[in-house]
Amino acid sequence: MDDIILETAGLTKEFLGFVAVSDVSLRVRRGSIHGLIGPNGAGKTTCFNLLTKFLPPTRGTIRYDGRDITGMKPAQVARLGLVRSFQISAVFPHLSVLENVRLALQRQRGGSFDFWRSETLLRQYDDRARALLDDVGLNGYADLTAGELPYGRKRALEIATTLALDPVMMLLDEPTAGMTHEDVDRIVALVKRVSAGRTVLLVEHNLKVVSGLCDTITVLARGKVLAEGDYASVSRNPEVVTAYLGSEAEGAAAHG
Template sequence: MDCILETRQLTKEFKGFVAVNKVDLKVRRGSIHALIGPNGAGKTTCFNLLTKFLAPTSGTILFDGEDITKESPVRIARRGVIRSFQISAVFPHLTVLENVRVALQRQLSTSYHFWRSEHSLADLNDRAMHLLREVDLERFAALEAVELSYGRKRALEIATTLAMAPKLMLLDEPTQGMGLEDVDRIRALIKKVAADRTVLMVEHNMSVVSSIADTITVLQRGATLAEGPYEVVSKNPAVIEAYMGSTQTELVGAH
């Protein structure tokens, strides 16, 4: 298996509380891999370890076969490990086009020379519009981001993530708080952008996970409970027990 990302015995403790407990994770290149689990299972903490927003207590993180455990968040981002967050993070009073263009500026040697003429950024417009077409936002290019619906703001965030040229996209709850129409839009969008990229996602919506994830890792109390395709994981008695209650019906009946 060609793994783009691997963790070995990845562990994070907070004053005696083990939030992530010896997790061995293998993300296959070109796949959509989902992390699921009940609230408090350690999913977002795991994301924070992978992007070095948190330092692991022990264990190893490998990306493209290289040990990145001790690298800085900036260095890891430069390698192409780019994440989104649970809360949409766009510049509300910049236009949709300008939001993507800001993300593209990192490719220039003058990335943070904000005093330069706006005309110096014109070369980025074509690339920005291409990314907006990819997420079906081209017709909103001149609109201020604050005017977008919640679902389209998340689509814009995916466009800005794509602008960072990710090798591995980490999506944290990409459909959280969305209505059915927006969920369907983002589900289709993730499937589309994953055609030639690798995606690791934390997601609670089992209908989304079951329909697009190639592999699912189930966490419980910080440890791996089960792993495999949805058809296998959803029938695992330990997984069903972990999801007892309203989520159990959703897990087993997502298809």
């Protein structure tokens, strides 16, 4: 039997009568890169918010690593190793790149009052912070103010701060959104690299990224699971072509 690290059953979220996520059953294998795709409004980000407990489900259950986390709070699931990186880059723009990662390392250690400690004591995190920056290709940017980083590099910094929390499973919300082709290639290579020994679940709109990264893909449409499988099988599914690829083609034609 497959080793399933994250599983949902009947996951549903309603907002004042509108069903954003409907009866979603998801099974993510440990050590895999699993993609969640679908057209705009399909319920992908709502699903992420449910998995990471930023939203309570209307119905359904969520199990992570054999444990029922349906009623847990975001900080509790993060401490279990289920860590989310947000769609909009979430860094402290006025701190240096190194300080951003160091802050995440302090948080992982659980020292609430480290802000008041001496600079010498805080430097104990620097070697690990620099190693994480090296992992994401930012070793030459350590002393730069985070707000000065180009957009693609900010996303790399965000992934570094996520890695600082020592995740067992990473949830990445549109990691390549708004990027140039060069940045997209860099982030794809980065996700491949940091996925070693971890599980990754990602929401992504760029099908080329999904095809190059994901072992398994779940397609959502109108809040429901439309199809699941590898990229080759999903991309040939007529319902997926109509709901997702068709809408992309229509959009391209409208702008062409």
